[in-house]
Amino acid sequence: MKSFLIYLFLFIVLCTYANAQQQSRMAFITGKLExxxxxxxxxxxxALYHTKDSTLVGGAVSDETGNFKIQSSAGHYLLKITFLTLNEKIVPDVRLAGKDINLGVIIMTSNAKVLSEVVVKGEKSQMELQLDKRVFNVGKDMSNIGSNASDILNNMPSVTVDVDGNVxxxxxxxxxxxxxxxxxGMVGMNPAEALKQIPGDLIESIEIITNPSSRYDAEGEVGILNIVMKKNIRYGLNGSFTGTAGYPSNFGGSFNVNYRKKKLNLIASYGHLYRExxxxxTSRQVYNSTDTSFIYEQKNTRTRSGFSNSFMVGMDYFLDKYNTLNGTVSYRKxxxxxxxxxxxxxxxxxxNLTRTVIRSEQETEPRANFEAAINYNKTFEKKGKSLSVVGKYILSDEIESALFNESSQTEVGSLVQRSFNTEDEKNILFQVDYIQPFGKNGQIETGLKSSIRLLDNDFSVHQQNQAMNWVILPDFDNRFAYDEKIHAAYLMASNQLGKIFIQAGLRGEYSDILTELKKTNVVNHRKYFNLFPSLHLSYKLKESQTLQLSYSYRLSRPEFRSLLPFSNFSDSRVFRAGNPLLNPEYTHSFEAGHLMNMEKGSLLSSVYYRHRLGxxxxxxxxxxAGFTTVTPINLSTGDSYGFEFNLTYDPFEWWKWTANANIFRAVNQGVYNDKILRSDTYTWTSRLSSRLTLLKNIDFQSSLNYRAPRKTTQxxxxxxYSIDLGLSRDLLKGRATVTASVRDLFNSRKRRSIVENAGYYSQSEFQWRARQFLVTFSYRLNRSKEKEKRADDSDNGEDS
Structure with a gap:
C-alpha cells in the first residue's frame, strides 16, 4: 500500500510537470475579419485544423468588432472561417511556435448566391401561428410603413377601425x-385617439388572440390585440432610423437603437409625429312624432391636427446565465x-328651408403619459423552468378645452359656449408568473396579478349670457371618479400526448369597482368574483396539417368613456353620453381551427361561436324638443357564428398573395322601453393583398379592404371599401429602403349608417380622413436588410 502511494505521488508530479510544459508552449492566434x-x-x-490530418483542434466566434482569438499549442495549422452571407475563407500555413501571432485583417467576400437564399428563406413570415394566437409581423406589409397604430390595426385580418378610430x-x-x-397608458383613457399618436415605425408585430388562455386577463369579449413594440438585443451598436412625409400633412421621424456589450444592453427609441x-x-334627420315634427340636414367639415413625441429608454442587465433585470422608462407628450x-x-x-344655423368649434387637447416598469426574469438549469416578476407605474393626464360659436341668419346675436374636460389617470400593476416543467413535454404555469386604476374626470359646459358673463350649464357639470382594483390568480397545465397537445387553465378574478358622481353624490360600488376556465387542444393530423380546438369564458367591463354621463359637446343637437350604471358583459367563446401548410403557402381556417350576456x-x-341622445345600455343577449380564413400563397418567389375573410352571423335581442329590439345580420369583412418583387430590389404591393353592410337593432x-398601394426599393446595399404609398386610393373609406326608431329616421355619411400620400425613408445602422431578417429569426438574448 505504501509503495502504491509513492508511485501515485510520482505519477501526479510527472503529469503536473508535463502539463506545465505543455501550457508554457501554448500561444494565441488573433486576427480581425472584415x-x-x-x-x-x-x-x-x-475553426482551427491540423494541416497534417485535418482534425479539428479548436475554434472561436468573432466578437462584435470582428476580432477573434484562439489558444493552441505549437504546431502547423489552417483556419477555416464561415459566415452565412459571405464566402468561406481558408487561411493556410498558420505556424504556431510557442509565441502569439497576429494574422492582421482577413477580408471575406460576399456570396451572391447565398445572399439570394437568405432573402427568401431567412425572411420573417407575415403571419405566424401559435397555439393560442396569431402573430402578424408589421414590417412585411408596405401599407403599414409610415403609419400609426390605428392604421396598422385596420390592416389586420378580422380587425376593423371605424372613422372615429374605434377598434x-x-x-x-x-x-x-x-x-x-x-x-x-400609451393606449390611455381614449384608445381611439391614443392609437393614432403611436408611430407605426416603433411597432414590431401585432398579436391577435381570439381565445386567450388563463394566463391572460379575462377582459375582452372577442379577445386581445397585443401591440409588440420594437426592442433589439443584438450585440454592438445597431438600430434603425425612419423619416416620413405625406399629404395631407403627415410628417414624422423615429429611431430605435441599442448597444449591447457583454452583460449590458442599452435601448432607446423616439418617435415624432405631426398630422392633419x-x-x-353629411346627415339627414327626420323627426315625426306626436310631440314634434321637423327635418334638418347637417353638413360638417373637421380637421384634427396635432403632434406627438414618444420617448423610451431602457436597460437589460444579464446578471448571469440565468438571471436578467430589465427596466424601462417611457414618456409621451x-x-x-x-x-x-x-x-x-x-x-x-x-x-321648405326655414333656417340655417352655423356652429364652429376650436379645441385644444394636450396629453401626457409617463410609464416606469421593472422586470426580473429568472431561468433555471432545467429547460423551460422560469420565474418572472413585473412592476409597473403609469401616470396620465389629458385636458380638453373647446370654444363654440353658434349663429343663425334669422336670429340676432350668437350663442357662445365653452367646455372643459380634464382626465387624470394613475395605474399601479404588480405581476408574478412561474413555469414548472414536468415529464418530457409537460409544464405547469401559475401566477398572481394585482392592478389598481384611479381616474378622475371633471367636466363642465359654460354659456355666455347677454352681460358677456360665463354661466355654467347645470345639466353638463359634474365630476366623475372611477376607482378600479382587480386581483387575479391563475393555474394552467399543458402536455403533449403523442400527436395531441392539451392546455387547460382556470383564472379567478376579484373586481372591486367604485364610480362616483361627486357633485350630484351618485355612487355605484360593485364587488364580484368570477372564475374563467380555458381549454386549448391541438392535434397534428399530418406533418403539414394541424387541428386546433379552444374554449374560453370571458368578460368585458365597461370602459371609462362608456361610464361618463357627459361627452363631446361639439354637436349641439346630437349628444353622446355614457352610462354610469353599465354592467359587464360575459361571453362563452368556442373555436375550431385547421392549419394546412402547402408547398407554396398556408391556409388557416376556423369556425367560431360566441354566446354573450348583457x-x-x-x-x-x-x-x-328634438334633441337626440346616444347612450349605451346593457340591452340584450347575443349569438355570433362565424367562419374565418387566412391564406398565404406564393405562386413564384417574386410574387406573394395574402387573403383573409371573416364571414359571420350576429343575432341580438333585447327589450328597451317595453319594446323588443332585435337584429339578425349576415355580414363579412375581407382583405386581399398582392406583393410583387421586381428587379430584385423593388417591391410593389396592392391591397383591397372590404366591409359588408350589417344590420343593427336600430x-x-x-x-x-378602400384600396391601398405601395412601392418600395432597397438602397445602399440593403441598409436603406425608400417607400411610396397611397392609402384609400379612391377616397372611399366612409362610414355610412341608417338609424330608424319610432318617429325618428337618420341617414349619415362621414369620412374621418381623406386619401393619404406618403413617402418614407428607413436606414438600418450596422444592419443590412438581409442580416436583420436572419438576426430576427436567430437572436434570442443571452444564448446568441
Missing part, C-alpha cells in the same frame, strides 16, 4: 388592447388642435 466594404464581420465561426375584432368592439402584453386629418360628412364647422339646415314637413349597445332616443351600417 467584408469587402471594410465593415467588421461579427459572430463568424473561426373592433370579428365585428365586436369589446376587444382588449395591450402593449407588450400588459395594460399601458381633414374629414367631412402630444397636443392636438381640432377645428370643426357644422351647418344645420332646418326644413318643415313640406321640405350585451352593451348604443341606443338613440329623441326628446320632445338600423343598419352600409358597406365600406
Amino acid at each position: 467584408d469587402s466594404d471594410k465593415n467588421p464581420v461579427p459572430f463568424a465561426n473561426v 373592433a375584432l370579428r365585428g365586436s368592439g369589446n376587444v382588449r388592447i395591450l402593449i407588450d402584453g400588459k395594460q399601458s 386629418g381633414p374629414g367631412r360628412g 402630444s397636443r392636438n388642435k381640432n377645428t370643426s364647422l357644422l351647418e344645420y339646415r332646418d326644413f318643415d314637413l313640406n321640405n 350585451v352593451v349597445e348604443n341606443i338613440t332616443s329623441v326628446d320632445s 338600423g343598419k351600417e352600409l358597406s365600406q
Whole structure:
C-alpha cells in the first residue's frame, strides 16, 4: 500500500510537470475579419485544423468588432472561417511556435448566391401561428410603413377601425388592447385617439388572440390585440432610423437603437409625429312624432391636427446565465388642435328651408403619459423552468378645452359656449408568473396579478349670457371618479400526448369597482368574483396539417368613456353620453381551427361561436324638443357564428398573395322601453393583398379592404371599401429602403349608417380622413436588410 502511494505521488508530479510544459508552449492566434466594404464581420465561426490530418483542434466566434482569438499549442495549422452571407475563407500555413501571432485583417467576400437564399428563406413570415394566437409581423406589409397604430390595426385580418378610430375584432368592439402584453397608458383613457399618436415605425408585430388562455386577463369579449413594440438585443451598436412625409400633412421621424456589450444592453427609441386629418360628412334627420315634427340636414367639415413625441429608454442587465433585470422608462407628450364647422339646415314637413344655423368649434387637447416598469426574469438549469416578476407605474393626464360659436341668419346675436374636460389617470400593476416543467413535454404555469386604476374626470359646459358673463350649464357639470382594483390568480397545465397537445387553465378574478358622481353624490360600488376556465387542444393530423380546438369564458367591463354621463359637446343637437350604471358583459367563446401548410403557402381556417350576456349597445332616443341622445345600455343577449380564413400563397418567389375573410352571423335581442329590439345580420369583412418583387430590389404591393353592410337593432351600417398601394426599393446595399404609398386610393373609406326608431329616421355619411400620400425613408445602422431578417429569426438574448 505504501509503495502504491509513492508511485501515485510520482505519477501526479510527472503529469503536473508535463502539463506545465505543455501550457508554457501554448500561444494565441488573433486576427480581425472584415467584408469587402471594410465593415467588421461579427459572430463568424473561426475553426482551427491540423494541416497534417485535418482534425479539428479548436475554434472561436468573432466578437462584435470582428476580432477573434484562439489558444493552441505549437504546431502547423489552417483556419477555416464561415459566415452565412459571405464566402468561406481558408487561411493556410498558420505556424504556431510557442509565441502569439497576429494574422492582421482577413477580408471575406460576399456570396451572391447565398445572399439570394437568405432573402427568401431567412425572411420573417407575415403571419405566424401559435397555439393560442396569431402573430402578424408589421414590417412585411408596405401599407403599414409610415403609419400609426390605428392604421396598422385596420390592416389586420378580422380587425376593423371605424372613422372615429374605434377598434373592433370579428365585428365586436369589446376587444382588449395591450402593449407588450400588459395594460399601458400609451393606449390611455381614449384608445381611439391614443392609437393614432403611436408611430407605426416603433411597432414590431401585432398579436391577435381570439381565445386567450388563463394566463391572460379575462377582459375582452372577442379577445386581445397585443401591440409588440420594437426592442433589439443584438450585440454592438445597431438600430434603425425612419423619416416620413405625406399629404395631407403627415410628417414624422423615429429611431430605435441599442448597444449591447457583454452583460449590458442599452435601448432607446423616439418617435415624432405631426398630422392633419381633414374629414367631412353629411346627415339627414327626420323627426315625426306626436310631440314634434321637423327635418334638418347637417353638413360638417373637421380637421384634427396635432403632434406627438414618444420617448423610451431602457436597460437589460444579464446578471448571469440565468438571471436578467430589465427596466424601462417611457414618456409621451402630444397636443392636438381640432377645428370643426357644422351647418344645420332646418326644413318643415313640406321640405321648405326655414333656417340655417352655423356652429364652429376650436379645441385644444394636450396629453401626457409617463410609464416606469421593472422586470426580473429568472431561468433555471432545467429547460423551460422560469420565474418572472413585473412592476409597473403609469401616470396620465389629458385636458380638453373647446370654444363654440353658434349663429343663425334669422336670429340676432350668437350663442357662445365653452367646455372643459380634464382626465387624470394613475395605474399601479404588480405581476408574478412561474413555469414548472414536468415529464418530457409537460409544464405547469401559475401566477398572481394585482392592478389598481384611479381616474378622475371633471367636466363642465359654460354659456355666455347677454352681460358677456360665463354661466355654467347645470345639466353638463359634474365630476366623475372611477376607482378600479382587480386581483387575479391563475393555474394552467399543458402536455403533449403523442400527436395531441392539451392546455387547460382556470383564472379567478376579484373586481372591486367604485364610480362616483361627486357633485350630484351618485355612487355605484360593485364587488364580484368570477372564475374563467380555458381549454386549448391541438392535434397534428399530418406533418403539414394541424387541428386546433379552444374554449374560453370571458368578460368585458365597461370602459371609462362608456361610464361618463357627459361627452363631446361639439354637436349641439346630437349628444353622446355614457352610462354610469353599465354592467359587464360575459361571453362563452368556442373555436375550431385547421392549419394546412402547402408547398407554396398556408391556409388557416376556423369556425367560431360566441354566446354573450348583457350585451352593451348604443341606443338613440329623441326628446320632445328634438334633441337626440346616444347612450349605451346593457340591452340584450347575443349569438355570433362565424367562419374565418387566412391564406398565404406564393405562386413564384417574386410574387406573394395574402387573403383573409371573416364571414359571420350576429343575432341580438333585447327589450328597451317595453319594446323588443332585435337584429339578425349576415355580414363579412375581407382583405386581399398582392406583393410583387421586381428587379430584385423593388417591391410593389396592392391591397383591397372590404366591409359588408350589417344590420343593427336600430338600423343598419352600409358597406365600406378602400384600396391601398405601395412601392418600395432597397438602397445602399440593403441598409436603406425608400417607400411610396397611397392609402384609400379612391377616397372611399366612409362610414355610412341608417338609424330608424319610432318617429325618428337618420341617414349619415362621414369620412374621418381623406386619401393619404406618403413617402418614407428607413436606414438600418450596422444592419443590412438581409442580416436583420436572419438576426430576427436567430437572436434570442443571452444564448446568441
